[in-house]
Amino acid sequence: MGNEQYSKAIRETAKNLRIIDDAMFRLVAERKEVCEEILRTLLGSPQLSVVSVTPQRVIASLHREIVLDVLCIMEDGAYVNIEMQKGSGNDDIKRNRFYASAATAAYTPKGTDFSDIPQVAVLYITEYDALHNGRMITHVKRCMETETDYEPVDDGEDIFFVNTTVKDGSDKSELLQLFLRRDSFDDAKFPELSSAVKYFKETEGGFGEMCKTVEDYAKDYAKDYAEEREKIGRAEGRAEERRKAVQKMLQIGMSREQILSLDYSEAELEAAEQEMLVKA
Numbered sequence: 001m002g003n004e005q006y007s008k009a010i011r012e013t014a015k016n017l018r019i020i021d022d023a024m025f026r027l028v029a030e031r032k033e034v035c036e037e038i039l040r041t042l043l044g045s046p047q048l049s050v051v052s053v054t055p056q057r058v059i060a061s062l063h064r065e066i067v068l069d070v071l072c073i074m075e076d077g078a079y080v081n082i083e084m085q086k087g088s089g090n091d092d093i094k095r096n097r098f099y100a101s102a103a104t105a106a107y108t109p110k111g112t113d114f115s116d117i118p119q120v121a122v123l124y125i126t127e128y129d130a131l132h133n134g135r136m137i138t139h140v141k142r143c144m145e146t147e148t149d150y151e152p153v154d155d156g157e158d159i160f161f162v163n164t165t166v167k168d169g170s171d172k173s174e175l176l177q178l179f180l181r182r183d184s185f186d187d188a189k190f191p192e193l194s195s196a197v198k199y200f201k202e203t204e205g206g207f208g209e210m211c212k213t214v215e216d217y218a219k220d221y222a223k224d225y226a227e228e229r230e231k232i233g234r235a236e237g238r239a240e241e242r243r244k245a246v247q248k249m250l251q252i253g254m255s256r257e258q259i260l261s262l263d264y265s266e267a268e269l270e271a272a273e274q275e276m277l278v279k280a
Helices: 008-015 022-028 032-042 092-106 171-178 191-202 204-232 235-251 256-261 266-279
Strands: 050-061 064-074 079-085 120-126 137-140 143-145 150-152 157-163
Touching: 008 204, 008 256, 022 050, 022 064, 022 191, 022 204, 032 050, 032 064, 032 079, 032 120, 032 171, 032 191, 050 092, 064 092, 079 092, 092 120, 092 157, 191 204, 235 256, 235 266, 256 266
Parallel strands: 079 120, 120 157
Antiparallel strands: 050 064, 064 079, 137 157, 143 150
16 A cells, blocks of 8 residues: 555645755654764864764753754764754744753753753754844854953853855755755765655655654644644634644645645635745
8 A cells, every 4th residue: 555545635745845844854863874964064073973863852941841853962972952943933042042051951960060061052944044144154152241352151052043045155055955955866965864865755665754754743733723722712812823833834844735634724824824924
Protein backbone atom coordinates (compact mmCIF):
# COMPACT_ATOMS: atom_id res chain seq x y z
CA MET A 1 0.00 0.00 0.00
CA GLY A 2 2.97 2.32 0.63
CA ASN A 3 2.18 5.94 1.32
CA GLU A 4 -1.29 5.73 -0.24
CA GLN A 5 -2.56 5.27 3.32
CA TYR A 6 -2.19 9.04 3.72
CA SER A 7 -4.70 11.42 2.20
CA LYS A 8 -3.93 13.34 -0.97
CA ALA A 9 -3.87 16.56 1.04
CA ILE A 10 -1.26 15.21 3.46
CA ARG A 11 0.90 13.83 0.64
CA GLU A 12 0.70 17.15 -1.20
CA THR A 13 1.64 19.05 1.93
CA ALA A 14 4.60 16.74 2.59
CA LYS A 15 5.75 17.06 -1.02
CA ASN A 16 5.89 20.86 -0.73
CA LEU A 17 7.58 21.10 2.65
CA ARG A 18 10.75 23.15 2.89
CA ILE A 19 13.54 22.92 5.44
CA ILE A 20 12.33 26.14 7.08
CA ASP A 21 8.93 24.50 7.71
CA ASP A 22 8.67 23.04 11.21
CA ALA A 23 7.56 19.60 10.10
CA MET A 24 10.53 19.05 7.79
CA PHE A 25 13.17 20.75 9.93
CA ARG A 26 12.12 18.50 12.80
CA LEU A 27 13.07 15.49 10.66
CA VAL A 28 16.34 16.68 9.10
CA ALA A 29 17.49 18.06 12.46
CA GLU A 30 17.45 14.55 13.91
CA ARG A 31 20.72 14.04 12.05
CA LYS A 32 23.65 15.32 14.10
CA GLU A 33 25.73 15.80 10.95
CA VAL A 34 23.10 18.11 9.44
CA CYS A 35 23.03 20.35 12.50
CA GLU A 36 26.82 20.39 12.57
CA GLU A 37 26.94 21.42 8.90
CA ILE A 38 24.45 24.24 9.51
CA LEU A 39 26.26 25.53 12.60
CA ARG A 40 29.72 25.31 11.05
CA THR A 41 28.55 27.33 8.07
CA LEU A 42 26.41 30.01 9.70
CA LEU A 43 28.66 30.54 12.73
CA GLY A 44 31.82 30.48 10.65
CA SER A 45 33.40 27.74 12.78
CA PRO A 46 34.59 24.89 10.50
CA GLN A 47 36.03 22.90 13.43
CA LEU A 48 32.88 23.09 15.54
CA SER A 49 31.72 19.65 16.76
CA VAL A 50 28.19 18.60 17.75
CA VAL A 51 27.94 15.71 20.22
CA SER A 52 24.17 15.17 20.24
CA VAL A 53 20.91 16.72 19.03
CA THR A 54 17.38 16.62 20.42
CA PRO A 55 14.59 17.93 18.14
CA GLN A 56 11.45 19.33 19.80
CA ARG A 57 13.04 19.56 23.24
CA VAL A 58 10.41 20.61 25.79
CA ILE A 59 11.51 22.93 28.61
CA ALA A 60 9.34 24.12 31.48
CA SER A 61 10.43 27.49 32.85
CA LEU A 62 8.66 30.15 34.91
CA HIS A 63 5.32 28.35 34.68
CA ARG A 64 5.56 28.32 30.88
CA GLU A 65 6.38 25.36 28.67
CA ILE A 66 8.38 26.02 25.51
CA VAL A 67 9.47 23.69 22.70
CA LEU A 68 12.93 24.20 21.22
CA ASP A 69 13.12 23.28 17.53
CA VAL A 70 16.41 21.46 18.09
CA LEU A 71 18.85 21.55 20.99
CA CYS A 72 22.47 20.76 20.17
CA ILE A 73 25.10 19.85 22.74
CA MET A 74 28.56 20.83 21.60
CA GLU A 75 31.86 19.08 22.23
CA ASP A 76 32.91 21.85 24.62
CA GLY A 77 29.72 21.43 26.68
CA ALA A 78 27.92 24.46 25.27
CA TYR A 79 24.24 24.34 24.27
CA VAL A 80 22.97 25.72 20.95
CA ASN A 81 19.27 26.03 20.16
CA ILE A 82 18.49 26.23 16.43
CA GLU A 83 15.11 27.84 15.82
CA MET A 84 13.23 28.17 12.51
CA GLN A 85 10.61 30.92 12.37
CA LYS A 86 8.37 31.75 9.40
CA GLY A 87 5.72 34.14 10.72
CA SER A 88 6.62 37.51 12.20
CA GLY A 89 4.82 39.29 15.03
CA ASN A 90 6.52 37.18 17.72
CA ASP A 91 8.49 39.96 19.48
CA ASP A 92 11.58 38.13 18.30
CA ILE A 93 14.01 39.95 20.58
CA LYS A 94 12.22 39.16 23.85
CA ARG A 95 11.36 35.67 22.61
CA ASN A 96 15.06 34.90 22.23
CA ARG A 97 15.88 36.44 25.59
CA PHE A 98 13.36 34.07 27.19
CA TYR A 99 14.51 31.01 25.24
CA ALA A 100 18.18 31.56 26.10
CA SER A 101 17.34 32.14 29.77
CA ALA A 102 15.08 29.09 29.90
CA ALA A 103 17.77 26.86 28.38
CA THR A 104 20.36 28.24 30.80
CA ALA A 105 18.14 27.50 33.80
CA ALA A 106 17.12 24.06 32.52
CA TYR A 107 20.68 22.86 31.97
CA THR A 108 22.38 24.33 35.01
CA PRO A 109 22.48 21.69 37.77
CA LYS A 110 21.34 22.71 41.22
CA GLY A 111 24.18 24.16 43.27
CA THR A 112 26.32 25.07 40.24
CA ASP A 113 28.68 27.99 40.81
CA PHE A 114 27.87 30.97 38.63
CA SER A 115 31.30 30.66 37.03
CA ASP A 116 30.29 27.20 35.77
CA ILE A 117 26.96 28.13 34.18
CA PRO A 118 26.97 26.62 30.65
CA GLN A 119 27.46 28.60 27.48
CA VAL A 120 24.11 28.97 25.68
CA ALA A 121 23.46 30.26 22.18
CA VAL A 122 20.36 30.63 20.02
CA LEU A 123 20.59 30.51 16.22
CA TYR A 124 17.32 32.15 15.19
CA ILE A 125 16.63 31.63 11.48
CA THR A 126 13.73 33.60 10.00
CA GLU A 127 12.03 34.06 6.64
CA TYR A 128 12.02 37.83 7.28
CA ASP A 129 14.50 40.42 8.58
CA ALA A 130 13.61 40.25 12.27
CA LEU A 131 15.85 43.16 13.26
CA HIS A 132 15.06 45.28 10.18
CA ASN A 133 18.73 46.12 9.79
CA GLY A 134 19.39 44.79 6.29
CA ARG A 135 21.96 42.27 7.51
CA MET A 136 21.83 38.54 6.82
CA ILE A 137 23.43 37.57 10.15
CA THR A 138 23.57 39.66 13.29
CA HIS A 139 25.34 38.55 16.47
CA VAL A 140 23.61 39.97 19.53
CA LYS A 141 25.58 40.01 22.77
CA ARG A 142 25.26 41.83 26.08
CA CYS A 143 27.53 44.90 26.23
CA MET A 144 28.69 47.46 28.77
CA GLU A 145 28.70 51.17 28.08
CA THR A 146 32.04 52.97 28.06
CA GLU A 147 32.71 56.68 27.79
CA THR A 148 32.85 56.50 24.01
CA ASP A 149 31.35 53.18 22.92
CA TYR A 150 30.06 49.79 24.00
CA GLU A 151 32.18 46.74 24.77
CA PRO A 152 30.89 43.14 24.83
CA VAL A 153 30.54 41.35 28.14
CA ASP A 154 31.26 37.63 28.11
CA ASP A 155 28.27 36.35 30.07
CA GLY A 156 28.05 33.03 28.21
CA GLU A 157 24.99 33.94 26.16
CA ASP A 158 24.95 34.58 22.41
CA ILE A 159 22.04 35.11 20.05
CA PHE A 160 22.41 35.03 16.29
CA PHE A 161 19.61 36.51 14.20
CA VAL A 162 19.76 35.00 10.70
CA ASN A 163 17.38 35.58 7.80
CA THR A 164 16.76 34.23 4.30
CA THR A 165 15.76 37.65 2.95
CA VAL A 166 19.16 39.29 2.64
CA LYS A 167 21.44 37.67 0.04
CA ASP A 168 25.15 38.36 -0.43
CA GLY A 169 26.38 35.47 -2.59
CA SER A 170 28.33 33.85 0.25
CA ASP A 171 28.24 30.18 1.28
CA LYS A 172 26.11 31.24 4.24
CA SER A 173 23.60 32.88 1.92
CA GLU A 174 23.63 29.84 -0.38
CA LEU A 175 22.82 27.58 2.55
CA LEU A 176 19.98 29.80 3.71
CA GLN A 177 18.42 29.80 0.23
CA LEU A 178 18.39 25.99 0.30
CA PHE A 179 16.06 26.24 3.30
CA LEU A 180 13.40 27.69 0.98
CA ARG A 181 13.48 25.00 -1.73
CA ARG A 182 10.60 22.57 -2.07
CA ASP A 183 12.54 20.08 -4.19
CA SER A 184 15.53 17.92 -3.38
CA PHE A 185 19.01 19.10 -4.35
CA ASP A 186 22.60 17.91 -4.52
CA ASP A 187 24.88 20.70 -3.31
CA ALA A 188 28.52 19.64 -2.93
CA LYS A 189 29.10 22.35 -0.32
CA PHE A 190 26.39 20.90 1.92
CA PRO A 191 26.45 17.11 1.46
CA GLU A 192 24.78 16.22 4.77
CA LEU A 193 21.81 18.51 4.22
CA SER A 194 21.52 17.38 0.59
CA SER A 195 21.50 13.72 1.65
CA ALA A 196 18.84 14.28 4.32
CA VAL A 197 16.51 16.18 1.98
CA LYS A 198 16.91 13.60 -0.80
CA TYR A 199 16.00 10.85 1.67
CA PHE A 200 12.78 12.54 2.77
CA LYS A 201 11.84 13.78 -0.69
CA GLU A 202 12.85 10.86 -2.91
CA THR A 203 12.60 7.59 -0.94
CA GLU A 204 9.36 5.87 0.00
CA GLY A 205 10.45 5.42 3.60
CA GLY A 206 11.58 9.01 4.03
CA PHE A 207 8.49 10.44 2.37
CA GLY A 208 6.35 8.23 4.60
CA GLU A 209 8.04 9.72 7.66
CA MET A 210 7.22 13.21 6.38
CA CYS A 211 3.59 12.25 5.78
CA LYS A 212 3.35 10.80 9.29
CA THR A 213 4.83 13.97 10.78
CA VAL A 214 2.39 16.19 8.86
CA GLU A 215 -0.52 14.01 9.98
CA ASP A 216 0.64 14.16 13.61
CA TYR A 217 0.93 17.95 13.46
CA ALA A 218 -2.59 18.22 12.06
CA LYS A 219 -3.99 15.97 14.80
CA ASP A 220 -2.18 17.89 17.52
CA TYR A 221 -3.47 21.22 16.28
CA ALA A 222 -7.00 19.88 16.00
CA LYS A 223 -6.77 18.52 19.55
CA ASP A 224 -5.35 21.77 20.91
CA TYR A 225 -8.09 23.72 19.20
CA ALA A 226 -10.81 21.48 20.61
CA GLU A 227 -9.43 21.81 24.14
CA GLU A 228 -9.08 25.58 23.83
CA ARG A 229 -12.59 25.91 22.42
CA GLU A 230 -14.01 23.99 25.36
CA LYS A 231 -12.05 26.13 27.83
CA ILE A 232 -12.91 29.51 26.34
CA GLY A 233 -16.51 28.78 25.43
CA ARG A 234 -17.11 32.15 23.79
CA ALA A 235 -17.72 32.86 20.11
CA GLU A 236 -15.09 35.59 19.87
CA GLY A 237 -12.56 33.46 21.65
CA ARG A 238 -13.28 30.50 19.41
CA ALA A 239 -12.79 32.61 16.29
CA GLU A 240 -9.45 33.89 17.59
CA GLU A 241 -8.20 30.41 18.49
CA ARG A 242 -9.29 29.03 15.11
CA ARG A 243 -7.39 31.81 13.35
CA LYS A 244 -4.28 31.07 15.43
CA ALA A 245 -4.60 27.37 14.63
CA VAL A 246 -4.77 28.12 10.90
CA GLN A 247 -1.69 30.36 11.17
CA LYS A 248 0.26 27.62 12.92
CA MET A 249 -0.71 25.14 10.22
CA LEU A 250 0.39 27.58 7.51
CA GLN A 251 3.69 28.10 9.32
CA ILE A 252 4.56 24.41 9.29
CA GLY A 253 3.87 24.24 5.56
CA MET A 254 0.42 22.65 5.41
CA SER A 255 -1.44 23.31 2.16
CA ARG A 256 -4.66 25.29 1.86
CA GLU A 257 -6.40 22.11 0.71
CA GLN A 258 -5.43 20.20 3.83
CA ILE A 259 -6.43 23.05 6.17
CA LEU A 260 -9.83 23.33 4.48
CA SER A 261 -10.25 19.56 4.82
CA LEU A 262 -10.08 20.01 8.61
CA ASP A 263 -13.39 21.93 8.60
CA TYR A 264 -11.90 25.41 8.44
CA SER A 265 -13.62 27.83 6.07
CA GLU A 266 -12.15 29.79 3.17
CA ALA A 267 -12.96 32.98 5.11
CA GLU A 268 -11.03 31.79 8.17
CA LEU A 269 -8.08 30.83 6.00
CA GLU A 270 -8.04 34.20 4.24
CA ALA A 271 -8.30 36.06 7.56
CA ALA A 272 -5.34 34.14 8.97
CA GLU A 273 -3.26 34.79 5.84
CA GLN A 274 -4.14 38.50 5.89
CA GLU A 275 -3.15 38.87 9.53
CA MET A 276 0.21 37.17 8.84
CA LEU A 277 0.87 39.57 5.94
CA VAL A 278 0.07 42.61 8.09
CA LYS A 279 2.49 41.44 10.80
CA ALA A 280 5.26 40.61 8.31
